[in-house]
Structures are given as C-alpha cells and as structure tokens.
Amino acid sequence: MSSPRARFALGVYRTAGVVASPLVGAYLAYRTAKGKEERARRTERFGYASANRPQGPLVWFHAASVGETNAVIPLIREIRRRDIHVILTTGTITSAKLAAERIGNEAIHQYVPLDLKPAVSRFLEYWQPDCAIIAESEIWPATVMELGRRRIPQILVNARMSDRSFARWQRRVSIAEALFENLALVIAQSDIDAERFRDLGARHVTTSGNLKVDTDAPPYDASVLARYKKQIGDRKTWAAISTFEGEENAAAVVHRTLKERNGQLTIIVPRHPERSDEIEEMLVKQGLKVARRTRNDVLSPDIDIFLGDTIGEMGLYLRLTEVAFVGRSLFAEGGQNPLEPAMLGCAVLSGSNVQNFRETYQKLARRGSARMVRDTEMLAKGVHYLLINDEARRNMIEAGIMAVQEMRGALTATVKSLEPYINPLTVKARLLPKTMAEG
The missing domain is CATH 3.40.50.11720 (3-Deoxy-D-manno-octulosonic-acid transferase, N-terminal domain)
Incomplete structure (x- = not known):
C-alpha cells in the first residue's frame, strides 16, 4: 500500500x-x-x-x-x-x-x-x-x-x-x-x-x-543500395551511426587520420537528422567533401563523408559497410542499440558509456563481436585495424551473428x-x- x-x-x-x-x-x-x-x-x-x-x-x-x-x-x-x-x-x-x-x-x-x-x-x-x-x-x-x-x-x-x-x-x-x-x-x-x-x-x-533481438532486420531499397555500392566501388568504408554531439567531429578526425593510408569513405548517421546542416558545416570547415542522402548526391571518389540524414534507412547505411561505431557512447552517455549492426554483418565498435545497453554489449563482447574504445585516438586505431585486417573483421562479424542468434x-x-x-x-x-x- x-x-x-x-x-x-x-x-x-x-x-x-x-x-x-x-x-x-x-x-x-x-x-x-x-x-x-x-x-x-x-x-x-x-x-x-x-x-x-x-x-x-x-x-x-x-x-x-x-x-x-x-x-x-x-x-x-x-x-x-x-x-x-x-x-x-x-x-x-x-x-x-x-x-x-x-x-x-x-x-x-x-x-x-x-x-x-x-x-x-x-x-x-x-x-x-x-x-x-x-x-x-x-x-x-x-x-x-x-x-x-x-x-x-x-x-x-x-x-x-x-x-x-x-x-x-x-x-x-x-x-x-x-x-x-x-x-x-x-x-x-x-x-x-x-x-x-x-x-x-x-x-x-x-x-x-530483449525484444529488439527478435525484430526483422531493418528494411532497405535494393535499387538504392545497388546504386551506392556501384558508386563506392572498391573503396573501404566504415560508419559512425546514431551519433550525438561531438561524435561526428570524432568521426571526422578518424577520417582525416586514416585517409592517406586507406582512402576510405566515412558514413555518418546522426541520431537526430535535424542536426545535419550544422554537422555538414562543421565537416566542410575541416576541408572535407560531404555528400548527403537527402540531396541524392553521388558518392564520387573525392567524397570524404556520406551524411545519412534520413529517418528509417539504417538498413541501407549498414549494408554499405562492415565496420560500425555505435554512438552516444564516446562523448554522450547511455549508448545506443548495437543489435542492428551486429545482425547486419558489421564488426561493432563503441565508446565505454553504454549503461543503457550494458548486458547486450557484454554478450557481444564475450563472443568477440564488439570492442570498446576509450577515445578518438583508440577509435581511429580500431577502425584502421578492422579495415586492413580481413580475417579479424570477418571473425567479429560471424561472432556477432552468432551472438544475436543466441539472444533470440x-x-x-x-x-x-x-x-x-x-x-x-x-x-x-x-x-x-x-x-x-x-x-
């Protein structure tokens, strides 16, 4: 009572x-x-x-x-x-x-x-x-x-x-x-x-x-995916998804750090797409060339950042890469759900502030499908390692798919x-x- x-x-x-x-x-x-x-x-x-x-x-x-x-x-x-x-x-x-x-x-x-x-x-x-x-x-x-x-x-x-x-x-x-x-x-x-x-x-x-493990993989438009894959060609890619303030800049730092060695395309998908104008302005000031999904920009070889500024297309963005950093974990707190990148075949990187998804990350980490990073420098090293090490990346991807299956x-x-x-x-x-x- x-x-x-x-x-x-x-x-x-x-x-x-x-x-x-x-x-x-x-x-x-x-x-x-x-x-x-x-x-x-x-x-x-x-x-x-x-x-x-x-x-x-x-x-x-x-x-x-x-x-x-x-x-x-x-x-x-x-x-x-x-x-x-x-x-x-x-x-x-x-x-x-x-x-x-x-x-x-x-x-x-x-x-x-x-x-x-x-x-x-x-x-x-x-x-x-x-x-x-x-x-x-x-x-x-x-x-x-x-x-x-x-x-x-x-x-x-x-x-x-x-x-x-x-x-x-x-x-x-x-x-x-x-x-x-x-x-x-x-x-x-x-x-x-x-x-x-x-x-x-x-x-x-x-x-x-977690019911989210039993959901279907996020949908995507097959024709759009095919078009972007053709435009990307053989370029390496990585994604920073569900990002909060500060994490887009971290992704930009990682991109500039690795660009000469890898020539990669960086995909940034902010948690709140209404921030995309200010994010693009910040990226351009750093000398980076930005393509935006809402503008239907071509991902030409000189594009540095593909800004995923739409709602409901995470299935598209994650299918363009095999390495995903999950945001709200490096400079913000709580974390975001890592299950979607794991079930779609991505090696998962995250900051350590994942209190809201602690058990999910523990299960992924025990399987070897998720790795935590302390700061931007460690994130850059993790992205570089996974981009150049095919076997390590594949092992993390396979472990993630198995971990998701176990959690169903x-x-x-x-x-x-x-x-x-x-x-x-x-x-x-x-x-x-x-x-x-x-x-």
Whole structure:
C-alpha cells in the first residue's frame, strides 16, 4: 500500500495537470513550429481521437519513439493474429512515420495523449482499451493512475531501468511504489532490470530478454543500395551511426587520420537528422567533401563523408559497410542499440558509456563481436585495424551473428507471459460476428 505522502504528491501532480491543461496549447504550438508535432493531428495530444474505435477487444500499445516502436511491431502482429484490435500510440513524428511504413492498417496509430488527467481521461473514455502494453520505461504518473483507477491492466514489456533512472526513482521510492504497484506485470529485458523493478515496488515481474533481438532486420531499397555500392566501388568504408554531439567531429578526425593510408569513405548517421546542416558545416570547415542522402548526391571518389540524414534507412547505411561505431557512447552517455549492426554483418565498435545497453554489449563482447574504445585516438586505431585486417573483421562479424542468434527468444517468452491477459480477449474476439470483429 502506498504511503499517504506519496498519494498526496501524486494528487498534487494530477491537480496541477488539470490546472495546466488550458495553457498547454501554447507549448504544443511552439513544438509544432519547431517541426516536433504534426500540425494536422495536434489535437490527438489532448486525447481527441482521429479514427473510429473498432468493435470488439482492443489492446493499447505505447512506444515512445523509433526504437521502442520497432521492438513492439512483432508483438503487435502476434496480438493481431489473435483477432484482437490494436491501437498504437507514439510520441514523435518519426515513430509515427515508421508505424505507417511498417504496420500500415494492422494497427490504428494515434499520438500519445499528454500526461494530463483531462487528456488521458478523454483518450481512455473513447478507446476503452481492455489492456495497456507499454514498451521499455515509459512511466507517466497521470496515465498510470488513470489506468489504475479504471482497473485496466497495464503491462511493461521489454522493460528496462537504466542506472540513472533507477537512482532517480530511489530518491523518490515512495512515489515509485505508489506508481509501480499499479502495474499488473513487468516483463523485463534482463535479471538486473527485473530486480530493479521489484525494488521499486512492482509486484509481478518476469524476464524475457530483449525484444529488439527478435525484430526483422531493418528494411532497405535494393535499387538504392545497388546504386551506392556501384558508386563506392572498391573503396573501404566504415560508419559512425546514431551519433550525438561531438561524435561526428570524432568521426571526422578518424577520417582525416586514416585517409592517406586507406582512402576510405566515412558514413555518418546522426541520431537526430535535424542536426545535419550544422554537422555538414562543421565537416566542410575541416576541408572535407560531404555528400548527403537527402540531396541524392553521388558518392564520387573525392567524397570524404556520406551524411545519412534520413529517418528509417539504417538498413541501407549498414549494408554499405562492415565496420560500425555505435554512438552516444564516446562523448554522450547511455549508448545506443548495437543489435542492428551486429545482425547486419558489421564488426561493432563503441565508446565505454553504454549503461543503457550494458548486458547486450557484454554478450557481444564475450563472443568477440564488439570492442570498446576509450577515445578518438583508440577509435581511429580500431577502425584502421578492422579495415586492413580481413580475417579479424570477418571473425567479429560471424561472432556477432552468432551472438544475436543466441539472444533470440524474447518474443516467445513475452507472448507466453501475456497469455493470462490476452487469451480471454482472443476468445471474446473470435466469438464476435465476423463483420463486427473486422470493425
């Protein structure tokens, strides 16, 4: 049972949300002007629906951004195979585009309502989900409390708890307990994550592994890949992907250090493509010639940097190389997911700040498919070694593919854990007349 102090604090949060609701329009207008909200669908953030609710059982999936959306797509398809309808909410324009491309009409997409009681209540009143399945670490107090008040089972899947988040929740442990006791089930990525959720008050916790291992390899356009491969020819290539501020400059330093020896093409794929103009300006000031994907520039022999400034084309960029540095790990903290480069046949390099993906990196490193670097100089040495040493590179690639294969199985484990919640909905859905079930 949560403490009176925690209940009071959450009550204040909920009341503040009600008071603030009329003022949020200006905030969303600002985000829209910055290109962070879709103007035509802005009212969805207030809980207003822009699609019809289908007849029959409905499961609400929430995935904050692109990575989480990719992770839950196979799970959504499993639920749909059971004739249960799905509404998927996401919080970013890029994840909305990904959902449209990857799942189309298999699920209804809406932008997630703001964590304000009026918006959440409006959303739940209209959609009336039978169950809420939330990806990874999205804990929004008003949403959790409103779902709890309505006795709608809420389940965290692929759940993870970073070092920073765990420390933050530990400073507010009574509030964490008041929120996490509302969770019907937590399906954690690892034993460490599971233990942290238990420590913070979650009552029913299981471990599944990482759903991202069971996703399909990222898609690509075969004709575009063939065109770029022809333009690159025999040049060596390496990629710095999911980069954050400072890491693009590190990639430029590596390129200039190795250019005379290897004549390589460097591919840079920033985590936030909206930074691409400033990244290109920085590269050009260093005397580097840049080609950009959005301009459809030719990768001629004099091009130094291919700037991958698009969303949803990681499958293309990674298929152009066999060596990939994964960012948010050298000058930023937390790391990014190394599974995509490993499953697509890349030797993986990373900085040491990979707290959010510690277990995944440990498994890759134990197999010999990932190597950590301390700084830009060590990164340059690692890239050079892998570019000139075919056997070492092939060994790392093969080890990565084997490690990914060993980590598979999270989808099966997750579906099994969900059965007590999903099986009754399957029965209900299949008892409906077909026309109603199709909605």
